[in-house]
Amino acid sequence: MTRFTKGHGTENDFVLVPDLDGTIELTPAQVQRLADRRAGLGGDGVIRVVPTRFATEDSVREQADRAAWFMDYRNADGSLAEMCGNGTRVFAAYLVREGLVTGDRVDIATRAGVKSIRVTPEGFAVDLGPWRLVDEEGARRDGFDMMVRPRHGKPVPALSLDLGNPHAVVMLPEGIELAALDLMEAPETQPVRPDGVNVEFVRPLGPGHIEMRVHERGVGETRSCGTGAAAAALATRFWSGVEDDRPWRVDVPGGRLTVTPLPGGRVELAGPAALVADGDFPL
Numbered sequence: 001m002t003r004f005t006k007g008h009g010t011e012n013d014f015v016l017v018p019d020l021d022g023t024i025e026l027t028p029a030q031v032q033r034l035a036d037r038r039a040g041l042g043g044d045g046v047i048r049v050v051p052t053r054f055a056t057e058d059s060v061r062e063q064a065d066r067a068a069w070f071m072d073y074r075n076a077d078g079s080l081a082e083m084c085g086n087g088t089r090v091f092a093a094y095l096v097r098e099g100l101v102t103g104d105r106v107d108i109a110t111r112a113g114v115k116s117i118r119v120t121p122e123g124f125a126v127d128l129g130p131w132r133l134v135d136e137e138g139a140r141r142d143g144f145d146m147m148v149r150p151r152h153g154k155p156v157p158a159l160s161l162d163l164g165n166p167h168a169v170v171m172l173p174e175g176i177e178l179a180a181l182d183l184m185e186a187p188e189t190q191p192v193r194p195d196g197v198n199v200e201f202v203r204p205l206g207p208g209h210i211e212m213r214v215h216e217r218g219v220g221e222t223r224s225c226g227t228g229a230a231a232a233a234l235a236t237r238f239w240s241g242v243e244d245d246r247p248w249r250v251d252v253p254g255g256r257l258t259v260t261p262l263p264g265g266r267v268e269l270a271g272p273a274a275l276v277a278d279g280d281f282p283l
Ligand SMILES: N[C@@H](CCC[C@H](N)C(=O)O)C(=O)O
Pocket: 012, 045, 075, 080, 081, 082, 083, 084, 085, 086, 087, 165, 166, 198, 216, 217, 218, 219, 224, 225, 226, 227, 228
């Protein structure tokens, strides 16, 4: 039996597997079983909580002097992901509850480098670090750098952003309802992204306020995506032509996130984190 904790951040839900002595090697099949919503515990992702010094990847172990704990993130299909914004808050909530960290700040290791998290009145805020437009020249010239076609829909232009993990953001043209999109399957992209991409569909609601639905790589439609919310706010800010530091409210089916551009090309994501259950599961 393996201990687990179930948690979520704006209903982007995860199974956390504590591995304090670095002895659990999660296989893709085990991740799929844990994440299965009928035969398993259910989750958009699985997070192994492991001391950074026990990580198998050199690029992660090198972070051990700055971050004691590694968020080993897996998508529900068993694939590895570099980062998970909502996951960082749930991970921090777990470390705090278990007394594995003290104080109101924690630095954690991820496949996309060290991320700093601070406690806020609503939950946690994470400095997601530097972000970038994947094709800045093309984006500044055309506003878009790829096409995306949702299932049963027409191709629409999208902007690619790198938040440590890959995103494509679509500003929905007039006449297409956000609620009407079929996100059961991964939208087709042109050019094809061999490593996959998380796709966010955005509708502006007012100044500094958008709503979004997302299809996550390796999962399907989820009720929230933290790095996706940051990508959506940053893309909308880019298209607006006013690249200032005001915070953005991002409404997702599972709640609300706040995205704040930071100096130096960084971005902060803030929102709640909840731990809802603990138990044992036969891996
Ligand atoms: N839900 C996440 C992102 C999880 C990883 C993503 N599916 C990927 O493969 O990049 C978030 O909150 O950022």
